[in-house]
Amino acid sequence: MTSPSAQPSVRYTNGRFYSAAEPRATAMLVRDGAIAWLGDTADVPAADRTVDLAGALVTPAFVDAHLHATDTGLAADGLDLSGVRSAGELLDAVAAFAATRPADGVVHGHGWDESTWTEQTPPAAAELDRAAAGRKVYLSQASVHSALASSALLPAAEGTDGYHPSGWVREQAHHAVRAVALGALTPEQRTAAQRTALSRAAAMGIAAVHECGGPGTSSEDDFRSVLALSAQGLPQVFGFWGELGGAERARELGAHGAAGDLYADGALGSRTASLRAPYHDGDHGHGEAFLTAEQAAAHILDCVRAGFQSGFHAIGDAAITTVLEGFALAAKQVGVDTLREGHHRIEHVELIDKAMIARLVEFGVIASVQPVFDALWGGTDRMYAQRLGVERALASNPIGAMHATGVALAFGSDSPVTALDPWSIVVAATAPRNPAYRMKVRAAFAAASRGGWRAAAVDRVGVLAPGASATFAAWETPGGLSEGLPALLPDIDGVVPARPVCRRTVLHGETIFENN
Incomplete structure (x- = not known):
C-alpha cells in the first residue's frame, strides 16, 4: 500500500457505506490516502x-486478479469477433474492418469461438489474405491460446509445436505468431492500448489489476510499459512475470511475483489443457503438459529463496496435479509453513477435485480464478461439454467448493478472454451453471475485491474501516440493494435488477475515475 502525502483531505457525505466497521455510516473522511473517520454526515x-455522494453506495473497489492490458486495449479498439457464428461471418467482419486499416498494418481481432458455430471449421490463411486484401491478420480465439494467422505471419511459426499450414496455430506456434503481431506495434501504440485498458478498468470500479505476462504471453518491453502506468491516475498494476526459474529476472523487471502465465498446460478451448482422461470430442488425446513436478518444485524453491511469490497457469486436472506435486516436493525441503507464508498462486484451476482442493488449503495456495469462464462455457450444452463431456463439464470450476473448503480466492477476468465487468464476475460466482458450487454474494464480492489485494500480499486495503487505505468505488444502484450490496440476482418473478453504475473510483485517496 502506498501512502500519498500532501493530498487534500476530503469528506464524502450523504452516501451509503458497505462497511463492517460502521454499517450505518453515511459519511467518510479521507486524509493522506487513508480512511480517517466513518460515521454520520451530521458529525x-x-x-x-x-x-456530496447524493445517495451513492460506497464499497471497496474491485481488483482484477488476472489481466492482459495490451490485448485488452487492442480488443477494445480492434475487431470484436465474439458475435460471429460462421467462417463466412468472420471473413466478412475481417474484410470490413481491414478496409479501415493501413495497408502495411496488422489486423488485430479477438473473440471468435468455433464451439458456437454449426460448422466448426475456421477459415484458412489464404482466405484471410483475400479478406484483408493482403494485410497481415492475427485473430486470437476466445481463450487466447490459439489464433488464426494470415500467410505473412506463418513463417515465424514453421517448425514449432502447434504449427499448422491452415493458419490455425496453437502452443509455441501461436506464441511465435503472436510475438510478430504484437511486435508490429510502436511503443506509442502499445502504451495507448494499455492506457485504454486501465482507463476502462477504472471506469468499472477497478482500482488495481494483476498484469500476467511472461515469455509467450508478452515481451519484457510490453511488461515494463504497463508497469510504468501503475497508479499514474490509473489503477495500480501488480505485475506477475511467468518464466520458469525466473524469480530474479522477474524482480529486475519490477514484477510483484514470478507467477501468472507460467504455463503448466494450455486451455480447454484449444484442447491444450492437460487432462487425466482424453478429450471427449474426437482424437485429441490428453492435451499438452509443459512442466514436470520437478520443474515446478525447482521454480517454487527458487522463489522461496528470493523471497518472491511463485505461481503457475494450470487448467486441466493433470496439470494441476503436477503443480501440486511440485509444491509437495518443495515442502519436503523448506517445510509446509514456509510455503504457506509465500502467497503462492495458481491461475484458473478449472478441473480440480476434492483431494486437490485439500492440497491447495494445505500449502496455502491462492486460487486466482475466473467465474465468467463457467458462465460462458460451462453447463450441459456449451464448449466445456463438447470438450469434456457433460459430467466433467459440470464438475469444472468448483469455485464455491473451494471457498467452502478454505481456499483463498482472487477473482479476475483474464481480459480480453472475458470482459472487464466485475459485477458480472460476482454474478457468475453466485449463480454458476452447477448450483452445487454457489457462493454467497458477500463472499463473491470479497473475492473480487479484497481477495486481489491479499493475492498480492497487500494488507489494509479492500475494506472500509478507519486506518485502511481509501480505495473504494461509488455506485449508482438503480436495481436497489440486498444485504448492503447492489441487488444482482433475479427476484421471485425472474426480473433481473439493473446493474450498478460506477460514479467514482478512488485509489489510495486519489480519484482515478469520476462520472457524476
Whole structure:
C-alpha cells in the first residue's frame, strides 16, 4: 500500500457505506490516502474538500486478479469477433474492418469461438489474405491460446509445436505468431492500448489489476510499459512475470511475483489443457503438459529463496496435479509453513477435485480464478461439454467448493478472454451453471475485491474501516440493494435488477475515475 502525502483531505457525505466497521455510516473522511473517520454526515469532521455522494453506495473497489492490458486495449479498439457464428461471418467482419486499416498494418481481432458455430471449421490463411486484401491478420480465439494467422505471419511459426499450414496455430506456434503481431506495434501504440485498458478498468470500479505476462504471453518491453502506468491516475498494476526459474529476472523487471502465465498446460478451448482422461470430442488425446513436478518444485524453491511469490497457469486436472506435486516436493525441503507464508498462486484451476482442493488449503495456495469462464462455457450444452463431456463439464470450476473448503480466492477476468465487468464476475460466482458450487454474494464480492489485494500480499486495503487505505468505488444502484450490496440476482418473478453504475473510483485517496 502506498501512502500519498500532501493530498487534500476530503469528506464524502450523504452516501451509503458497505462497511463492517460502521454499517450505518453515511459519511467518510479521507486524509493522506487513508480512511480517517466513518460515521454520520451530521458529525463529519472538517476537511479541505467535500464531495456530496447524493445517495451513492460506497464499497471497496474491485481488483482484477488476472489481466492482459495490451490485448485488452487492442480488443477494445480492434475487431470484436465474439458475435460471429460462421467462417463466412468472420471473413466478412475481417474484410470490413481491414478496409479501415493501413495497408502495411496488422489486423488485430479477438473473440471468435468455433464451439458456437454449426460448422466448426475456421477459415484458412489464404482466405484471410483475400479478406484483408493482403494485410497481415492475427485473430486470437476466445481463450487466447490459439489464433488464426494470415500467410505473412506463418513463417515465424514453421517448425514449432502447434504449427499448422491452415493458419490455425496453437502452443509455441501461436506464441511465435503472436510475438510478430504484437511486435508490429510502436511503443506509442502499445502504451495507448494499455492506457485504454486501465482507463476502462477504472471506469468499472477497478482500482488495481494483476498484469500476467511472461515469455509467450508478452515481451519484457510490453511488461515494463504497463508497469510504468501503475497508479499514474490509473489503477495500480501488480505485475506477475511467468518464466520458469525466473524469480530474479522477474524482480529486475519490477514484477510483484514470478507467477501468472507460467504455463503448466494450455486451455480447454484449444484442447491444450492437460487432462487425466482424453478429450471427449474426437482424437485429441490428453492435451499438452509443459512442466514436470520437478520443474515446478525447482521454480517454487527458487522463489522461496528470493523471497518472491511463485505461481503457475494450470487448467486441466493433470496439470494441476503436477503443480501440486511440485509444491509437495518443495515442502519436503523448506517445510509446509514456509510455503504457506509465500502467497503462492495458481491461475484458473478449472478441473480440480476434492483431494486437490485439500492440497491447495494445505500449502496455502491462492486460487486466482475466473467465474465468467463457467458462465460462458460451462453447463450441459456449451464448449466445456463438447470438450469434456457433460459430467466433467459440470464438475469444472468448483469455485464455491473451494471457498467452502478454505481456499483463498482472487477473482479476475483474464481480459480480453472475458470482459472487464466485475459485477458480472460476482454474478457468475453466485449463480454458476452447477448450483452445487454457489457462493454467497458477500463472499463473491470479497473475492473480487479484497481477495486481489491479499493475492498480492497487500494488507489494509479492500475494506472500509478507519486506518485502511481509501480505495473504494461509488455506485449508482438503480436495481436497489440486498444485504448492503447492489441487488444482482433475479427476484421471485425472474426480473433481473439493473446493474450498478460506477460514479467514482478512488485509489489510495486519489480519484482515478469520476462520472457524476
